[in-house]
Amino acid sequence: MREDPLRVHGLVGRRQFLRAGMTGLLVISLPRWAVARPSLDEAIRTFTGGADVLDGRVRLDLPPLVENGNAVGITVAAESPMTADDHVRRIAVFNEKNPEANVAVFRLGPRSGRATVSTRIRLATSQVVVAVAEMSDGSFWSSRASAIVTLAACIEDLS
Amino acid sequence: MARALVNVPKAARQGEVVEIRAMIAHPMETGYRVGPNGINIPRDIIRRFACTYNGEEVFSADLFPAVSANPFIAFTLVATTSGTIDFTWTDDAGKTQTASAEITVG
């Protein structure tokens, strides 16, 4: 009767989430993957190799209220002249509460002209998203934003 | 038959910064979903996207399961010379899909 048992919201099926949640209660009341993944800060440290991350020079656009977490449009723009001597090398995006902290890493250079990238991402629940830009001088800059994710009604599997 | 949509301006002035958009049909199966029989659906995602301009790589991305199904990426490039812009998407199994577009720079 359930036409599409593969249906999920975001990254984890509701059923799995519930089951994980219930057995999790006995242990630490968190789904399995939430315990296993590195924290947001740990993930960022892995990307920067431990270097300091400064606030600024990066803008992260994320809609504050999201209708469905399966496709959330984001744009990251870093301030940079994008010349051979002074450009953005990489832009990475991280999330706080999905099963994995990494979202994407973009590699740019002087031929990009501008340090702006857009994509669509999944947010399993309301959370913080962070964008970090690595400049050609080895410095790291970041910006964060948060989104509230609502659930759709009339889905295919309510259990 | 690659199901991909790429948007590259047909013509640009030399030195102009042009916007490129690329989207491909792909489920981006996260590996975190459970199938009908309680068994995990194996992960199957596009893990790398690359763009070359007359053969030279000018933009690339590593993607993780948090990128939406039918991944969409927009970025910019400096129009240098007339030629071909190629796009390659590589999945977890190493299989690639490609698309390309021509640009005339005057």
Added chain:
Amino acid sequence: MRALWGLVGIIAAVVCSMAIAAGIEGSAKRSGFDFMTPETQALQADDMSNPGMLWVLQGEQLWQQSEGRADVACAGCHGDASQTMRGVATRYPAFDEATGRPIDLAGRINSCRGERQQAEPLTPESDALLALTAYVTHQSRGMPITPAIDARLAPFRDNGRRLFQSRIGQLDLSCASCHDDNWGKRLGGSVMPQAHPTGYPLYRLEWQTVGSLQRRLRNCMIGVRAEPFAFGAPELVDLELHLMERARGLRVETPAVRP
């Protein structure tokens, strides 16, 4: 689960509201597009970011491809779809002489596949059938829905209206309780639209893919905990007949995007 709590809330709202199911007239008619956030609207409005266009593109390729024992493409008989298929979707479901029943556009495409191309029918919700249906419907994008005036369809459309107004499921709600009497109100995270079938097949973010109107209708039935009609069931085509009549005058959006 949370969606269910939302539905329970709605029961209260529905019981309290004494509105009479009267349908939605003229200028009050609004596409589901109007109830979406600006971000989701932007996704639909730009063909280069609308994921549904990937299916339209596939449909265009399939249109040109020879198939079946007849080894002929849709284009072999129908030529340029932008000419021959323009407006066709605005008047479906249509009466099918062969079965003496209404047939929806996907069914019509499958019958050409079977009888004209002599190929295996495409399964419901397969990418190929969705792609061809989206491609054919896309040729009517921007045109007003104008259901065929055909007396033979009347009893089926009446049945569709009856189904739309009948209470179903454990939540004991009719389609009309939500879509005629309570549209515009919030149900959990989403706003209840008027249920106009203007954009199908469409890309639903919840599905992360393109799906048919039948899939959408089944979702609403599961939402009220009713046993959904099977894909291809005659009741779903009757419901579509009623929905198209209700949506008369609204413009085709295929491929739409919905949350």
